[in-house]
Amino acid sequence: MTTAPPTTDPSPGAGSAPKPESSLTVVVAFLANLLVAVAKTVAAFLTGSASMVAESAHSWADTGNEVFLFVADKRGVKQRDADHPLGYGKETYVWSMFAAFGLFTVGAVVSIQHGISQLGAAEEAEDYLVNYVVLAVAFVLEGVSFTQALRQARGSARERQLPTLRFVLRSSNSTLRAVFAEDAAALVGLVIAFLGILLHQLTGSAVYDAVGSILVGVLLGVVALVLVDRNRRFLVGESPSDELESTVLARLLARPEIDRVTYLHTEFVGPGRLYLVAAVDMRGDDTEEHVAVALRRVERELEQHDAVEEAVLTLATPDEPSLQPRR
Numbered sequence: 533m534t535t536a537p538p539t540t541d542p543s544p545g546a547g548s549a550p551k552p553e554s555s556l557t558v559v560v561a562f563l564a565n566l567l568v569a570v571a572k573t574v575a576a577f578l579t580g581s582a583s584m585v586a587e588s589a590h591s592w593a594d595t596g597n598e599v600f601l602f603v604a605d606k607r608g609v610k611q612r613d614a615d616h617p618l619g620y621g622k623e624t625y626v627w628s629m630f631a632a633f634g635l636f637t638v639g640a641v642v643s644i645q646h647g648i649s650q651l652g653a654a655e656e657a658e659d660y661l662v663n664y665v666v667l668a669v670a671f672v673l674e675g676v677s678f679t680q681a682l683r684q685a686r687g688s689a690r691e692r693q694l695p696t697l698r699f700v701l702r703s704s705n706s707t708l709r710a711v712f713a714e715d716a717a718a719l720v721g722l723v724i725a726f727l728g729i730l731l732h733q734l735t736g737s738a739v740y741d742a743v744g745s746i747l748v749g750v751l752l753g754v755v756a757l758v759l760v761d762r763n764r765r766f767l768v769g770e771s772p773s774d775e776l777e778s779t780v781l782a783r784l785l786a787r788p789e790i791d792r793v794t795y796l797h798t799e800f801v802g803p804g805r806l807y808l809v810a811a812v813d814m815r816g817d818d819t820e821e822h823v824a825v826a827l828r829r830v831e832r833e834l835e836q837h838d839a840v841e842e843a844v845l846t847l848a849t850p851d852e853p854s855l856q857p858r859r
Contacts, residue, residue: 589639597634617842628707801842
């Protein structure tokens with residue numbers, strides 16, 4: 533039985549296909565980020581705050597990313613065809629990777645670069661009240677978006693009996709993870725920006741504002757690197773966790789036609805979609821022709837499950853050891 537790194541969905545429920553709720557989460561995030569981006573840009577223009585410039589770049593990056601995530605959500609659920617026998621699920625990770633790179637290049641780089649350029653600035657922002665009002669409005673809008681992502685994540689995590697944060701990090705649903713991470717980073721970034729502007733106002737030194745911009749950029753860079761790494765793992769073919777493979781093995785052995793399993797390989801080919809290969813020993817002493825027909829029938833029945841994109845079964849040889857589910 534193949535082993536898997538402990539970084540994927542660790543329960544049977546991890547195989548469930550993405551729900552339409554993912555698209556709703558992305559749409560809510562897009563609308564919230566668009567409104568916030570416009571407000572922050574106006575505030576940055578009026579006040580000259582480095583932290584607000586960083587937040588503007590952050591929100592515009594998030595807004596563009598939601599477009600990539602929406603495309604990912606739609607293209608990843610296309611039915612497989614002759615050109616794509618394992619479906620289009622991995623397109624989700626490709627477009628999510630674009631979103632993660634966008635967060636890094638636009639959000640992180642611009643924020644850090646602008647913050648560094650403002651470290652020696654001595655002028656004060658013209659109107660702190662504008663910044664505070666915009667940050668408050670942004671916090672409410674980002675909070676609405678984050679609440680939607682959190683609600684979806686909690687529901688899915690509850691089905692898998694996992695802590696929410698652990699589920700988000702391990703989930704094969706890249707769009708949910710991206711929105712959750714971006715919105716969480718946005719809320720933290722708003723707090724950093726508020727502190728930078730407040731210290732600027734209290735001390736008269738623009739250094740605090742500039743440092744706030746740099747910290748926002750560093751935060752975005754860390755989030756982007758985490759998202760890039762998670763998508764990279766799924767693109768190169770990451771296996772589910774040992775717990776999920778053990779569950780798949782148990783379900784195979786529970787079928788009346790299968791006596792034992794000697795080899796099992798499962799691999800994510802999209803959010804909640806598995807490619808399953810197994811060597812099995814069929815019950816009885818049917819002829820080769822009848823066994824082949826039975827194998828094809830079991831494959832088709834397995835593929836009726838939402839979690840299985842394709843199942844391939846072969847016959848085990850008598851000398852191969854049997855696999856047993858983990859307890």
